[in-house]
Amino acid sequence: MTESEPAAPRGKDEDVPMPRQEPHERVKNFKEVALGYTEEMAHQEAERCLKCKKPLCRQGCPVDVPIPEFIGLFQEGKYAEAIAIIKTKNALPAICGRVCPQEGQCQMKCVRGKKGDPVNIGRIERFLADWEREHGVQIPPKAPSTGKKVAVIGAGPAGLTVAADLVKLGHQVTLFEALHVGGGVLSYGIPEFRLPKVIVQKEIDYVQRLGVEIKLGYLIGRIETIPELMKEGYDAIFIGSGAGLPQWTGCPGENLGGIYSANEFLIRVNLMKAYEFPEKDTPIRVGKNVVVIGGGNVAMDCARISLRLGAKVSLLYRRSRNELPARREEIENAEEEGLEFKFLSAPAEFYGDDKGWVRSMRCVKMELTEPDASGRQGVRQMAGSDFEMPVDTVIVAIGQTPNPIIQRTTEGLQVNPKHGTIVVDADGRTNLKGVFAGGDVATGAATVISAMGAGKRAAKAMHEYLMSETPRGE
Amino acid sequence: MMFKIVTKRQLAYKKTLFEVEAPDIAAKSNPGQFLIVIAKEGGERVPLTICDYDAKKGTVSFAFHEVGKTTKELGTYEQGESLYNVTGPLGNPSEIKKYGRVLCVGGSIMIAPLLLQSKAMKAAGNHVTTVLGCRGDEFLFMKEEAEAYSDEVVIASDDGTAGEKGMGALCDLLENQHFDRCVVMGPVVMMKQVSDITRPYKIPTVVTLTPIMIDGMGMCGVCRVTVGGKMMFGCVDGPEFDGHLADFDELIKRQRTMLPEERLSSVLWETSGGCKCDRK
Ligand SMILES: Cc1cc2nc3c(=O)[nH]c(=O)nc-3n(C[C@H](O)[C@H](O)[C@H](O)COP(=O)(O)OP(=O)(O)OC[C@H]3O[C@@H](n4cnc5c(N)ncnc54)[C@H](O)[C@@H]3O)c2cc1C
Ligand SMILES: Cc1cc2nc3c(=O)[nH]c(=O)nc-3n(C[C@H](O)[C@H](O)[C@H](O)COP(=O)(O)OP(=O)(O)OC[C@H]3O[C@@H](n4cnc5c(N)ncnc54)[C@H](O)[C@@H]3O)c2cc1C
Ligand code: SF4
Ligand code: SF4
Numbered sequence: 120m121t122e123s124e125p126a127a128p129r130g131k132d133e134d135v136p137m138p139r140q141e142p143h144e145r146v147k148n149f150k151e152v153a154l155g156y157t158e159e160m161a162h163q164e165a166e167r168c169l170k171c172k173k174p175l176c177r178q179g180c181p182v183d184v185p186i187p188e189f190i191g192l193f194q195e196g197k198y199a200e201a202i203a204i205i206k207t208k209n210a211l212p213a214i215c216g217r218v219c220p221q222e223g224q225c226q227m228k229c230v231r232g233k234k235g236d237p238v239n240i241g242r243i244e245r246f247l248a249d250w251e252r253e254h255g256v257q258i259p260p261k262a263p264s265t266g267k268k269v270a271v272i273g274a275g276p277a278g279l280t281v282a283a284d285l286v287k288l289g290h291q292v293t294l295f296e297a298l299h300v301g302g303g304v305l306s307y308g309i310p311e312f313r314l315p316k317v318i319v320q321k322e323i324d325y326v327q328r329l330g331v332e333i334k335l336g337y338l339i340g341r342i343e344t345i346p347e348l349m350k351e352g353y354d355a356i357f358i359g360s361g362a363g364l365p366q367w368t369g370c371p372g373e374n375l376g377g378i379y380s381a382n383e384f385l386i387r388v389n390l391m392k393a394y395e396f397p398e399k400d401t402p403i404r405v406g407k408n409v410v411v412i413g414g415g416n417v418a419m420d421c422a423r424i425s426l427r428l429g430a431k432v433s434l435l436y437r438r439s440r441n442e443l444p445a446r447r448e449e450i451e452n453a454e455e456e457g458l459e460f461k462f463l464s465a466p467a468e469f470y471g472d473d474k475g476w477v478r479s480m481r482c483v484k485m486e487l488t489e490p491d492a493s494g495r496q497g498v499r500q501m502a503g504s505d506f507e508m509p510v511d512t513v514i515v516a517i518g519q520t521p522n523p524i525i526q527r528t529t530e531g532l533q534v535n536p537k538h539g540t541i542v543v544d545a546d547g548r549t550n551l552k553g554v555f556a557g558g559d560v561a562t563g564a565a566t567v568i569s570a571m572g573a574g575k576r577a578a579k580a581m582h583e584y585l586m587s588e589t590p591r592g593e
Numbered sequence: 594m595m596f597k598i599v600t601k602r603q604l605a606y607k608k609t610l611f612e613v614e615a616p617d618i619a620a621k622s623n624p625g626q627f628l629i630v631i632a633k634e635g636g637e638r639v640p641l642t643i644c645d646y647d648a649k650k651g652t653v654s655f656a657f658h659e660v661g662k663t664t665k666e667l668g669t670y671e672q673g674e675s676l677y678n679v680t681g682p683l684g685n686p687s688e689i690k691k692y693g694r695v696l697c698v699g700g701s702i703m704i705a706p707l708l709l710q711s712k713a714m715k716a717a718g719n720h721v722t723t724v725l726g727c728r729g730d731e732f733l734f735m736k737e738e739a740e741a742y743s744d745e746v747v748i749a750s751d752d753g754t755a756g757e758k759g760m761g762a763l764c765d766l767l768e769n770q771h772f773d774r775c776v777v778m779g780p781v782v783m784m785k786q787v788s789d790i791t792r793p794y795k796i797p798t799v800v801t802l803t804p805i806m807i808d809g810m811g812m813c814g815v816c817r818v819t820v821g822g823k824m825m826f827g828c829v830d831g832p833e834f835d836g837h838l839a840d841f842d843e844l845i846k847r848q849r850t851m852l853p854e855e856r857l858s859s860v861l862w863e864t865s866g867g868c869k870c871d872r873k
């Protein structure tokens with residue numbers, strides 16, 4: 120494995136670069152792209168932090184990680200203390216250090232960023248979490264049993280956070296996950312080369328070691344409904360079922376072979392390890408010309424996977440480069456790996472061969488319109504701008520909405536009719552007594568850290584609810 | 594978790610029934626629903642229809658036809674061994690109620706789950722006629738169960754070695770008797786034929802569509818089918834649909850999209866001797 124430019128000490132305004140696999144190398148494997156700071160690099164970067172009295176960075180972090188404090192402890196060589204203080208707010212630092220969109224959160228607010236690069240908080244966080252994993256994770260002491268039973272639905276970041284927080288407070292927690300593996304999007308969505316699955320599994324093991332019972336292969340709504348769980352004696356329930364329902368373009372020909380939803384593509388590759396087919400049993404087929412439709416992180420992940428599977432890949436996005444919603448870092452990574460962009464273009468129709476496999480698609484050119492009141496520009500089709508291009512694989516990555524199974528089987532649960540999201544207050548309370556929800560199922564597709572933040576707030580509210588006099592029955 | 598095989602029953606050549614320990618699933622199963630079975634860690638997720646359940650005993654049964662790598666491998670599991678994961682019940686339960694006279698038509702391996710429908714329809718007070726379709730006499734199974742669960746049993750085979758040859762028997766039944774509902778489970782081509790036959794008689798006809806599936810819970814969309822011109826997900830909107838509205842031709846094409854890979858997988862497994870060494 121080759122590493123790019125090691126970190127030479129640079130000006131105070133510049134951060135220590137992240138060592139990565141070279142593009143021509145990494146596009147041939149599924150190993151992690153960002154290799155992580157060495158201890159020395161992490162210290163160099165930590166040097167740059169000013170330990171602000173009023174740390175603005177902290178305001179940018181959705182879970183309020185005590186940033187200057189952990190960086191200070193790290194500099195004093197107190198690694199275990201540093202990680203412990205992060206973990207008071209963020210139970211999954213090895214994950215957040217890798218996939219948090221830091222540039223729009225903690226690092227966006229960092230004062231260092233006013234002139235030059237902000238402190239690379241996420242990379243230091245990742246270093247510490249990786250250090251801890253190598254040195255043995257401490258299991259914190261548990262509060263005495265409260266005798267209360269809690270059901271958590273979905274083992275994504277929101278559900279794992281709620282389960283961990285409530286079990287530590289002495290409640291008996293059962294986590295129901297529909298798939299045969301926990302982690303939610305961390306396992307089935309985000310690819311190995313951005314987030315190695317051993318790390319996700321370690322975090323799930325940690326939650327289990329805290330005393331949470333994890334039941335895999337339990338689709339709530341089918342094997343048990345929420346009202347049934349309540350009747351069986353659960354005192355409170357948290358719904359963290361995510362936003363896993365794929366959306367479609369609605370263009371004619373979308374049911375042809377070779378057209379995948381982003382979720383199908385990601386599940387085959389990440390969850391079922393189809394990139395190791397035929398060693399693993401689940402297959403995936405990408406042809407020579409892959410078109411990914413969409414412009415977010417999900418689209419970027421699908422494109423980068425396709426490149427690793429040996430295809431020529433272009434990305435069709437209906438707006439222009441400036442509007443691409445994906446993280447800058449991921450756009451750059453994808454471009455370095457050979458992704459081609461087709462901006463201001465949208466799909467119109469798919470054509471198949473006689474076997475029912477997609478062979479070409481018709482697209483239309485788009486143009487941006489005047490910004491509306493919210494400042495966002497609309498797009499419209501340009502008449503007569505149709506063009507056809509050959510394609511043998513299409514990946515539709517234009518968004519996900521919540522899976523409706525729970526909503527359909529929980530009578531009276533208030534749901535947003537337009538987006539299918541569960542309606543909650545700031546602390547995650549739904550309109551049903553004892554039933555809480557949070558993460559993507561309440562907000563629509565968002566981020567790992569926002570799902571964890573929602574989990575934290577809900578866990579606090581659930582604890583208060585459980586400890587108040589008569590939780591069940593009224 | 595362990596899903597122990599408590600009974601292995603050879604139904605016919607390459608057709609096997611497993612009864613597995615799964616108390617939580619057994620307690621919630623209904624006719625028409627299915628399971629996702631993973632034989633061993635790292636294995637494929639295969640959808641198989643529930644063909645019986647016993648909440649008291651805590652077991653659920655499914656039957657499979659050895660057609661590809663995973664089902665062939667499943668066939669090597671013996672009584673007492675355990676499966677890595679079984680998820681279920683998935684999909685919507687069948688609409689079982691008193692319709693009057695019900696015609697249940699089953700083909701090939703799907704006869705096993707069909708008989709659960711015959712049984713439930715009979716228990717709901719219907720007069721049940723069950724048609725068992727098979728390739729030939731040696732492929733016929735569960736005849737005794739069919740007789741126990743139905744008022745009348747008719748047998749038909751492709752080659753005429755069992756019962757009547759082809760679809761003639763079914764046509765005769767429809768010509769001579771009145772039916773209020775028809776339930777069909779079998780190969781897609783057969784469900785299409787039966788739906789075409791019942792259409793002129795305007796008998797509501799329910800088919801179980803079997804697209805490729807992965808998660809079986811509405812996440813991936815690989816199971817999308819067209820019914821009445823609308824896109825539906827086989828796993829969460831089905832698996833049962835109106836046979837007079839389903840686009841069977843599209844389904845057949847979509848089932849074949851991974852054919853070369855499936856063949857490769859199957860051939861590799863067979864040439865490796867169907868080895869059991871990677872499981873405990
Ligand atoms: C490809 C991709 C890349 C992404 N990249 C990033 C990134 O770089 N950075 C970032 O911050 N965010 C990223 N995100 C978004 C982030 O992963 C999600 O916002 C986050 O995972 C949401 O967490 P959650 O716990 O709400 O739901 P999920 O992670 O979706 O977990 C929900 C879990 O609930 C289970 N479930 C659903 N229904 C049921 C049921 N009825 N019964 C039992 N279990 C059920 C599901 O199987 C799933 O395991 C990405 C998302 C995708 C898809
Ligand atoms: C809702 C649902 C319920 C199902 N219920 C049952 C069931 O109760 N019993 C059962 O045996 N199967 C059932 N199936 C089909 C079953 O899931 C597949 O046969 C199985 O996934 C094949 O896996 P495999 O890896 O062995 O073969 P694959 O490698 O996936 O496929 C091998 C080849 O066999 C073909 N094939 C697939 N199914 C059949 C078939 N039934 N007959 C002939 N050829 C076929 C495929 O097109 C492919 O070419 C069901 C499918 C669905 C979606
Ligand atoms: S959790 Fe995310 S936002 Fe918060 S400090 Fe860590 S990297 Fe920044
Ligand atoms: S704002 Fe930047 S410099 Fe200030 S404490 Fe936070 S990370 Fe350090």
Ligand code: FES
Pocket residue numbers: 805806807808809810811812813814815816817826827828829
């Ligand atoms: S099998 Fe994935 S959505 Fe139906």
